[in-house]
Amino acid sequence: MDTWSRETTVGRLTMTLPLVVIALAIPFGVVIDDLPQAVRFAPFVVSVGLFGLPHGAVDHLMPLRLGNVPLKRSLAVVGVVYAILGGLYLAVWALSPAVALLAFLGMTWFHWGQGDAFALRAFGGGDHIRTRSDRWASLVVRGGLPMLVPLLGQPEGYQRVVNGIIELFDPASTTALSPLFRVDTRLALGIGFGVFTLSSLLWTARHVWKADTSAGGLAWDAVEIGLLWLFFWLVPPVFAVGLYFAVWHSVRHIGRLAIVDPAARQALDSGEWPTALGRxxxxxxxxxVASLALFAxxxxxxxxxxxxxxxxxIYLVGIAVLTLPHVAVVTWMDQVQYEKSRITDRQ
Structure with missing residues (x-):
């Protein structure tokens, strides 16, 4: 896995730009509940066509670009993965929506965490994330920020979204997740996750203390974590998660897609980011377009x-159905790209 600094075009677009957008959005945490509902839902609406939904719509080309397999085989393999995993998961939604919702939260926690862990290493100067244990620690923290912190800071809004999804299939099932929103449950989760967040930074800091790497990447990691804690604690979940999905997770994954497309990579190296985005x-x-048909x-x-x-x-259920096979493809990408990077994986 090749790496780019934060000062490169791809580094600025995938690391600095999302950071700035999220920082500027924090003041909305004070006033957004007083704004029209359409404003609060705007990030999810924008995500349909801008970055959110499209970011997973290039999976069919990954075996071609990373595995050097023929185009037809790449299309067929990914198509089968999507049909089987997406179909099975859709059946779970019909049979047990509470279980499907919990699976979605856990799956998104893992996937958003793996995406950020990769981006830190590839575009963020994250040399302190070197071993398998480093990556898992980073994954748990980074995925937990958008999935868990809103539950801690904005439980009522979080519960409204969760119940709204489950009620599409079985209104009675909403009671199954009620214990998740109790004060004692949230307190235990908050303390545990807070301790783990600090511990993960200390764990990866050992590489800096041993003079194996500079402190710059670790410092940026800590800044992003602190900012995201504040953002997800203060900003209502619908707006916060929607904005994060559209301008943080999706943008960083698009950067990852660009570096495995030779033409897009060349364009980024030349500073011609509109060409890479167009591709x-x-x-x-x-x-x-096919995903929109699923939502319909x-x-x-x-x-x-x-x-x-x-x-x-409805949109979130559709995203959930698409996320499971997308996670399978990205996990395979991790395996291929981390192998190429020759990161020590003994811990």
Whole structure:
């Protein structure tokens, strides 16, 4: 796995730009509940066509670009993965929505964590993330920030979203997750996650103390973690998670896609980021449209009242169904790219 500094074009776009956007959005945590519902839901609406939904729509080209397999085989393999895993997971939503929702939260925790751990190493000067234990520690913290911290700081908003999704399939099942929102549960989770956050930074700091790497990457890691703790604690979950999905996770994954596309990589190295972005949208367009068809099918299948809350719930279920096979593809990408990087994996 090759690496780029934060000062390169891809580093600024994938690391600095999301950081600035999230920092500027924190003041919304004070006033956003007083704004129209459409404003609070805007990041998810934007994510449909901008970065969020399209970021996973290039999976079909990854075996071609990383595994050097023929295009037809790349399309077929990824198509089968999506059909089987997506279909099975959709069946779980129909049979046990509470279980499916918990699986979605856990899966997203893992996936957003793995995405950030890779980006820190590839684009963020994260030389302190060197071993398997370092990556797992980073993954748990980075995935927990968007998935757990909103539960701690904004439990009412978090519960409304969770219940809204489950109620699409079985309103009675919402009680199954009630213990998650109790004060004692959130207190235990908050203390545990806070301790783990600090411990993970101390654990990866051993490379700096041993003079194996500079402190710059660790410092930026700590700054991002602190900022995201503050952001997800203060900003209501719908707006916070939607914005993070669109301008943080998705943007960093698009950067990852660009560096395995030779033409896009060359464009980024030359500072011609619009060319690289154009190639991404060209590659992502067909499956983005196909994903919209999935959402349309869910809308027809699951009865709703047509409200924004119901439409958001439909969108999140569709994202969940697409996320499981996407995670499988990205986990395979991790294996290939980390192998190439020759990072020591003995711990």
């Amino acid at each position: 991404f949208y060209r590659d992502a367009a067909p499956l983005t 099918g869910l809308y027809v299948w699951v009865p709703t009242d047509g409200s924004l809350n119901a439409l958001l719930a």
